[in-house]
Amino acid sequence: MTEPAKELADLTSTMSLEPLIDDNEFEAFYRGEDSFKKVRGQDAVAFMKIGLERKVTDPFYKVFLMGRSGVGKSTEITRLLREVKSKYVGIRFSVRKDLDPKNFAPFDVILLMMILLCEKTKDITGKDPEKQLVSNLLGWFADDTETVTKEVKSGIEAATGIDTTGSWWDKAVGAFVSLKGSLSYSAQRRQETVAYKITRIAPLVDTANAIIRNCRSLLHNHNGKDWLFIGEEFDKFGVPPEKTIDLFLVHGNSIFQDLQTNLIFNMPLALAFGSRYNEIPNLAKQDIFDTPVFTKDRQPNNDGMEFARNVVQARANDNLFGANQLDRLIVASGANLRDLFSMITEAALNARVDRSETIESPHVDIVVSKWIYQFKSKLGTTQYDTVKVPNNDKIERLKSLYDGSDPTAELSDDVLGILLQANAVQEFNTQHWFALHPLMVRVMQDMSQISRAALGGAK
DSSP states (O other), X not given: OOSOBSSGGGHHHXXXXXXXXXXXXXXXXXXXXXXXXXXXXXXXXXXXXXXXXXXXXXXXXXXXXXXXXXXXHHHHHHHHHHHTTTTEEEEEEEHHHHSOXXXXXXXXXXXXXXXXXXXXXXXXXXXXXXXHHHHHHHHHHTSTTXXXXXXXXXHHHHHXXXXXXXXXXXXXXXXXXXXXXXXXXXXXXXXXXXXXXXXXXXHHHHHHHHHHHHHHHHHHHHHSOEEEEEEESTTSTTSOHHHHHIIIIISHIIIIITSOSEEEEEOOHHHHHSTTGGGSOOOEEEEOOBOOSBOTTSOBOHHHHHHHHHHHHTTBOGGGBOTTHHHHHHHHHXXXXXXXXXXXXXXXXXXXXXXXXXXXXXXXXXXXXXXXXXXXXXXXXXXXXXXXXXXXXXHHHXXXXXXXXXXXXXXXXHHHHHHHHTTSEEXXXXXXXXXXXXXXXXXXXXXXXXXXXXXXXXX
């Protein structure tokens, strides 16, 4: 559905949490490009676009893209790919959709990238990647420690010339399909196999770089373009801390520094603000900042509110909301679009249960109360670092950030990293000023940590 919702039942479709990937949906629903600099301090897409305007002799463009879950990183990647489509072909993949997010190993990321690259090269150029390189890739996976399927065995035999019946590429495709299946469900893989393969990442990277060079040449000869890898959702909840540490810290240089290609990867905020920051590979970093619904002195931020309204109005008619109810939802969400869409959908369901045709105050009250409880529970979460931060330390940091009496409260450390990752704290524009999420203000009020009259909270 690419038209604004005309009744509450339509909101289930138009308020989908999926990023805007399809061109028709993007053109129908995307809003805000003209407001980014004013509202968020900078337009990350504009910076990445300039970074990709590289000469052939320039270093490959590599960047970590950061931002709280729900700020629209994937949708902004769609905008970037649309703006650079005359020079680049994007290869997008997600840890949650294409890998096993709880069990993947760093080498799985490289394998997936190369499989997708080979498949897309053939699809676009009509030419096969070099047979021996495909054989080397499959052979790296199918060593003596790995249990492989007959499709992978057949693909290796065809690529090495042992099996000369039929098309070697068709059998390679069958091997790729089988291998992608194993990558997306790797829970049964033996730990000894993973440990052994980890020691052999260097030859895998060498093979990957040879494939990249081959596929880049085929693409450039076909249409003059280059490849751009996009690794998404590596910053989402559901990816265990140890997997994130393995990928970005332990083996980060092998993947992000040594691969000879352009790439953009989502990286968790907790790593960027935590004590292990210096272990992160030295890549460029771009932030998509939060949208402020309050100013620094906790007055309504008209620009931020208008930005969020425009996004919603592209997806829903104004008359579906009672007086001031959309603004209440925008403030309660902290203008985080994913949370805002979820809240609107929940409020619409409450209204439909009441047989109301519009979202009114009681329907929003239920949603706000539920989300306040969810935010309170976030104070107990920890991830990404071996240091366990006591809950009292988090509460004290939240108090310090709110009252502004301690200038060191905004310094990067494990506590601030965890609070940002948990969405308890928001970060705004290039001045890097921080504020408690409006729902966290309510949590702190309920816990008697700040005054009931304190400004900046959800209503």
